[in-house]
Amino acid sequence: AALDCVLDQRRGRLVQDFRLRTPDGHFMWFALKARPVVGSDGEVSRVVGTLTDVTDIKNAEERMLHDSVHDNLTGLPNRKLFMDRLGAVANFTKAMPNLRPTLMVIDLDRFKQVNDSVGIAVGDSILLTLARRLTRILKPQDTLARLAGDQFGLILVSEQDPARITAFAETIRKTIRAPIAFNDREIFLTASIGLALSDPQMQLSEEIIKDAELAMYHSKRIGGDRIDVYKPAMRARKTDRLTLESELRRAIERQEITILYQPIVRLEDRSIAGFEALARWDHPKLGRMSPSEFISIAEEIGLIVDLGMFVLDQTARQLSVWQRAMRSREPIFASVNVSSRQLLRHDLIHDIRTVLSRSSVARGTLKLELTESLVMENPEHAAQMLTRIRELGTGLSLDDFGTGHSSLAYLQRFPFDTIKIDQSFVRTTSRG
Numbered sequence: 001a002a003l004d005c006v007l008d009q010r011r012g013r014l015v016q017d018f019r020l021r022t023p024d025g026h027f028m029w030f031a032l033k034a035r036p037v038v039g040s041d042g043e044v045s046r047v048v049g050t051l052t053d054v055t056d057i058k059n060a061e062e063r064m065l066h067d068s069v070h071d072n073l074t075g076l077p078n079r080k081l082f083m084d085r086l087g088a089v090a091n092f093t094k095a096m097p098n099l100r101p102t103l104m105v106i107d108l109d110r111f112k113q114v115n116d117s118v119g120i121a122v123g124d125s126i127l128l129t130l131a132r133r134l135t136r137i138l139k140p141q142d143t144l145a146r147l148a149g150d151q152f153g154l155i156l157v158s159e160q161d162p163a164r165i166t167a168f169a170e171t172i173r174k175t176i177r178a179p180i181a182f183n184d185r186e187i188f189l190t191a192s193i194g195l196a197l198s199d200p201q202m203q204l205s206e207e208i209i210k211d212a213e214l215a216m217y218h219s220k221r222i223g224g225d226r227i228d229v230y231k232p233a234m235r236a237r238k239t240d241r242l243t244l245e246s247e248l249r250r251a252i253e254r255q256e257i258t259i260l261y262q263p264i265v266r267l268e269d270r271s272i273a274g275f276e277a278l279a280r281w282d283h284p285k286l287g288r289m290s291p292s293e294f295i296s297i298a299e300e301i302g303l304i305v306d307l308g309m310f311v312l313d314q315t316a317r318q319l320s321v322w323q324r325a326m327r328s329r330e331p332i333f334a335s336v337n338v339s340s341r342q343l344l345r346h347d348l349i350h351d352i353r354t355v356l357s358r359s360s361v362a363r364g365t366l367k368l369e370l371t372e373s374l375v376m377e378n379p380e381h382a383a384q385m386l387t388r389i390r391e392l393g394t395g396l397s398l399d400d401f402g403t404g405h406s407s408l409a410y411l412q413r414f415p416f417d418t419i420k421i422d423q424s425f426v427r428t429t430s431r432g
Contacts, residue, residue, distance in 0.1 A: 006036045007044050014049060019058075029058040071146040073124055074131035082145035082153050083206065089155055093198070100198050102165050104154040105212040106134075106172065109190045109224035110292055111150040116371040118182065126180055126187065133175050153209065162197070169193055169227045177225070190225035192216050197229065220293070221286075245301050247283070248294055252310050256282050259314050261334070274333035276369070277315040279307070295339075304341045309351055312336050316359040316366050323362060333365040335397050335418075340374050343385060352392050367395035367418065375414060383413050390415040 006012045014034040019027045034049025069081035077085065086103075093099050108114075108130075115123040127150065134144055139158035147153045154172075159165045173193060179186035194216030196208045215230040222228075251257055261275035281289040298304040319334040326332065342348055356366070368389060375382045375398065386396055397418040398411075411419075 003047070006047065010036065010038055010042065010044055012036065014047065017054070017058075027055075028053065029055045074128055074146050076131055076135075076152075077143060077145040079145065079147050079153070082143065082147065082155070085143045085145075085155060086206075086209075089157060098160070099157065100160055102156040102159070102198065103196045103208045103212045104156060104169060104172070105147070105194045105209065105216040106152040106154065106176075107192050107194075107216050107220060108150040108176070109192055109220065111189070112292065112296060114187065114189065116374065118187070119376075122182060126182075126189070129180055130176060130189070133178070134172065137171060137175060153212075165195070165197070166227070166229075169195060173225070173227060192219035192224045193227045194219060195227065195229045221289075244294070245297060248281070248297055249301070249303060251281055251283075252306065256284070257307070257310060258282050258288075259311060259318070261318070264335075272332065273330075274335065274365070274367075275319075276335045277311055277337075279311050299339060299341060302341075304339050305345065308336075308339060308342045309355075312351070312366075313355050313358065316355050316361055319366060320359040320361050323365070331362040331365050333367055333395060335367040335369045335395075337399075338368045338370050338374075343370065343374060343382065348385065349388055349392070352389060352394055356393060363393040364395040364417065367397045369397040369399050369420075371399045379413070386415055 002014055002016055006014060012035075014032055016032045017029065018032065019029045021027050031052045031054045032049065033052075034047045036044040037046050037048055039045035069078060069084075070076065071078050089099075089101050093101070111123070114126065118126075127146075131144070131146065131152075134152065134154075138144055138154075141157045143155040143157075145153045156165065156168065159168050173191060176189055176191045179188050181187075194212045194214065196211035196215060198208060211230040211234075214234045215228045218234055219226045219228040258280045260278045260280055262278055263272050264274045264276060265271070266273045279291055279295075281294050283289050295304070295307075298307050315334050315336050319332070323331045352368075359366075370382075375386075390396055395418065396414075396416045397420060398414070398416045399420045
């Protein structure tokens with residue numbers, strides 16, 4: 001048609017992108033730029049120009065377009081495309097009133113600990129495995145998306161009966177619970193699943209996602225590995241992320257951070273050898289919150305250093321009181337978890353020295369606990385920092401040893417006095 005136009009008008013310019021199918025079935029793209037050549041009789045005798053192979057450019061453009069609305073790791077739709085699909089489903093419901101889609105938000109329980117123990121690369125492989133598992137149980141009209149790090153969203157259109165919807169959610173829960181093989185180990189995961197059933201009277205929008213998220217958070221607060229359907233009463237507990245951030249900044253000065261001490265028992269005589277300090281946030285509205293609900297926020301907003309210092313100082317003070325009261329031959333110890341943000345700071349040495357000067361605890365009894373993956377992120381820096389920390393008189397404990405890639409030979413480079421072996425190495429299995 002473009003060529004006919006040039007022939008008819010005897011002037012103009014051809015600028016055209018088109019594709020040609022090759023004998024083996026794939027397509028190649030070309031860019032045509034040409035001008036007509038008019039002969040002495042005033043008619044177009046030929047067209048002269050260039051034909052350029054732009055297949056690679058077209059493929060790159062398609063990849064960029066795909067990547068802009070898909071998750072790079074799993075290939076699933078991202079939140080942007082998920083919202084677009086939700087809008088499309090909303091338009092369908094106007095023409096088909098009997099169509100009542102269900103929205104699910106699926107959040108993996110304690111996935112941060114899994115990432116810390118096996119490393120980010122293996123964590124990504126786990127997410128990819130789960131994405132493929134979940135995709136296999138969906139029908140073509142359903143949409144599964146990755147909304148955030150370990151959070152997935154699902155628009156379920158293929159099931160309309162409430163009982164079948166609940167059964168499908170249970171299938172998802174069991175699919176996630178199925179063990180994932182990693183080397184000679186098996187990794188077990190659970191998920192908190194929130195459901196929001198669409199109401200014919202309510203227009204589908206981002207509100208239904210928030211409802212499903214509320215149901216998911218309710219499930220997580222109760223202990224996870226469960227399915228909860230959204231109820232209006234859950235909105236009474238709603239606190240958005242920005243509010244949590246601002247409230248967490250004031251939680252320490254308001255004395256809302258509570259430290260619980262989990263006893264560590266000697267096997268030979270069942271006596272208490274020490275404690276592990278566990279931080280809890282006693283939120284004035286939401287009640288007691290576990291670290292999984294606020295530590296990630298503290299890390300993102302840069303509050304983890306202040307929070308870590310507070311826990312370290314309070315634990316040292318409490319340990320000093322216990323040691324003065326007990327006067328045992330082997331003084332009890334207390335372990336405090338250290339985050340990557342703390343370990344990377346050169347001020348950590350000064351902070352520990354300050355804490356030890358405030359509380360007179362026996363040498364080596366205040367232990368800093370680090371995960372294997374944290375140490376292996378930057379072994380050279382970690383070795384230097386840990387040696388200096390040890391010289392101050394602080395004990396060092398390595399958590400989750402054996403879940404990553406370090407070896408006993410490599411471990412000799414670090415001055416740890418305690419190694420916590422992952423439970424998968426000592427748990428009795430049916431495989432014998």
